[in-house]
Amino acid sequence: MGAPGRCARIEEFDGLPTLSSFAAGYAAKVTTRTETVRKMPLPALTAMVVGSMVGAGVFSLPRNFAQATGVLGTLVAWLIAGIGMLMLALVFQTLAVRKPQLDAGVYAYAKAGFGQFPGFFSAFGYWASACVGNVSYWVLIKSTLGAVVPAFGEGATLIAVVVSAIGVWAFHFMILRGVKEAATINQIVTVAKVLPILTFVVILAISVKGGVFAGNLHGGPQSLFEQVRSTMLVTVFVFLGVEGASVYSRYARRRADVGRATVLGFLGVLALFASVTILSYTALPQRELAGLRQPSMAGVLAAVVGPWGATFVSIGLIVSVLGAYLAWTLMAAEVLYVAAKDRDMPAFLTRENDQNVPVAALLMTSVLITCVLSITIFSDDAFTFTLELTSALSLIPYLLAAGYALQLAIKGETYDLDPRGRRKDLTIAALATFYTAFLIVAAGLKFLLLSCIIYAPGTVLFALTRREHGMRVFSPAEFVLFAITVIGAVIAVAGLAMGWLTI
Template sequence: MSTETRIEAARKLPLPTLTAMVVGSMVGAGVFSLPRNFAQATGVLGAIVAWTIAGVGMLMLAFVFQTLAVRKPDLNAGVYAYAKAGFGEFPGFFSAFGYWASACVGNVSYWVLIKSTLGTVVPGFGEGNTILAVAVSAVGVWAFHAMIMRGVKEAASINRIVTVAKLVPIVVFIVIVAVALRGEVFSANLWGGGERSLGALFTQVKATMLVTVFVFLGVEGASVYSRYARRREDVGKATVLGFLSVLALFASVSILSYGVLPKAELATIRQPSMMGVLESVVGPWGSVFIGLGLIVSVLGAYLAWTLMAAEVLFVAAKDDDMPAFLKRENRKGVPVAALLMTSGLITAVLAITLFSDDAFAFTLKLCSSLSLVPYLLAAGYALKLAGGWGEGEDDRRGPAKDLLVAGLAVVYTAFLIFAAGLKFLLLSCIIYAPGMILFIITRREHGRRIFSPAELVLFVVVLVGAVVGVVGLATGLITI
């Protein structure tokens, strides 16, 4: 083995680190707000049904990424690459840009929650969207930017350590609450409301779906870093292992909380609600313990998502689907231009939160909305391959189970887009519209026709959606 080959092998990430990237990207702000979010919508039975539906749906997506990683080992940066291979360059661009924008908006929600948590000690931070909170958050954004500039491998290693550190308070919470669980309280919380019917249960479960979407964002974490994997098959293993681990944590946090406090009390606890639940069992130190864990968790998730966002832009540029300037790397192999653009958008959205009444809820829902189209396109590509409808010579019909898995993943993600609602679809168009300038620049760099007829139709649809969204914001029909 040559020296160059040994150096390249040393830069590759092993299965535990890839799995930590998946867990690290999913375990962020959402888990710490689960007790209250679920109690506001449903009881124990509804929570069990909701986690079952969300678990099966997201597991189908995890299996989709696992199958695609094995069947298409030449495609890197998963979400973007699969959309392009399945539906063409313009949809591929939308997937890359949407995934990147989703990661940036999600990162803003992390900063908002951190400052909201610290707001109990520093009143100037308020709910995380005051001038002081935004200014301090912006400093944090660029501090992380400087750290990542030292190297992707080094940042990934830090993330592995942070992932372990932030899981400790969550596991401790689960153990303590499980021991303290009171049977009479748990049984009293079995139903979510006065009406005990399947119809009422369905309504309750439906109300939890968007919450589960946000907490599971990042299931594709290992797929995005496929080019760094030591072994290609590790990408799929890391995806499924990470997902199952996180599902067990999320379901335990929300369901076990019903055995500590009545549903009415859980529904009114200040966010992050895990703090209040543990404090009710062990006293004030429990709140402080969870608060510290939240800050570590959110900063770790921020690191993972910033890495993934920059990676998607960089790989898209390497494939000539983004402007050439995004190909730039420093001596450490960090995509500096893509990282700069990522930190810039995060800072810009932070500034926008100054005008939001509920900055955390706004950024959470917008993040979820932006991520669903890339997920749908990836699932759609898996469906094409499983059905033998791909255009490549090796795109033969797959096993029947692959067709079933991909079909379920498509149905699940399409339903979630519908559930997100028109408001966030229009807000997403506002973000997509200026991003299309990058696509136009790329086509001109290569002397190619800017839009095909089909692409032009998609361009017009998004542009109209953006105009309607801006008018809605200007007239107050749409609020943030």
């Protein structure tokens, strides 16, 4: 996610950016030696995409879907999410080819298409979504341990938050000393997360209870549309980072393999996520699924094979999530660092220590994670709250990137020398833009307002950056956007204080 040879480029996907790729980028920051990257064939490239996309979110799917819908709603939800997120993945692939000079991250597309302030919003929102997502990992870990240590409850009790905060800062100081074994960690994490998921799918596939499945076909009194709408932020969470597939182009033996690997890898992951969700409806009635503690995959497997199933899934999840937390912390700090190097964030965020770790960016990341972690004490369902807030914060960057691709296709920019594919790119960008706009509507006013609480004070960083470069802080249009954000934040704070807005 940065300029080649200076900033680490991180291939980030749901739950786990590729740690080995971070190691490669990390090494690039401390050496000027040019190395030839070994080119990868299509199967290896596809496996790389699949392995990176499968993350911690999959362990929570049975309960999250059962709370919203039944089998029919689940099928419709995955169909919509599959098409929408694939369009978004293809948008990022297209932008990587059409605008290869914009390699500073997702926010670069928002800045190029809509100006500096929207670009800042995109960068800040992307960073904030990574931080809030990290909070969901700690909640999930403590909820998992809560089955053994009741004091941890569902992961948001006072003692759970205190222990999690200690973990946040333990990782912080470990990263400050440098992370040199990233590739080894990645291998352990990959096995830890994939093995229990595949075991879960196989066991449930051969243990189908037809009567239970039939009883779960319909999700309850709400309309199918409302049921599906309620699952949308969950599907966004598990696919977060889908934009990273396009950056694998540098590993490809043939350029055409990137698109094929993106599609094949995405469809494989979609099939895995859908299988975990739908097969869960064959094991327990919907009401029981909805009442499971997180990680709900553990409860489902335990219902089929006994207590060892829960232990098996829980151990795999803890190892996986700790690795994911490390990777996303590195990625979040890198987002701020790269933006600061590109003069889109204050210069102090470029500070590094002797281990080439961006210390100021890492400090801001750990502080925000700790702050959001402390708020979960007041949440009725901390994991679902952090999951949905993570998704909501990521939607603005995604919408602006899709809008930029649509803008290019409509204007014909970059298509003058190569007009082929413009109609196809226009269709894909239009679908991706519509899908992300629909997700913002589906998320509802609650999460839009809560997002403003994070965005509004974050604007101080934008003002500092403008002042550093002797520029006017806001243009008239930018000031209007800032005013709307502040109004939204004030309404959200008032709503929380008066009780009509809850977390």
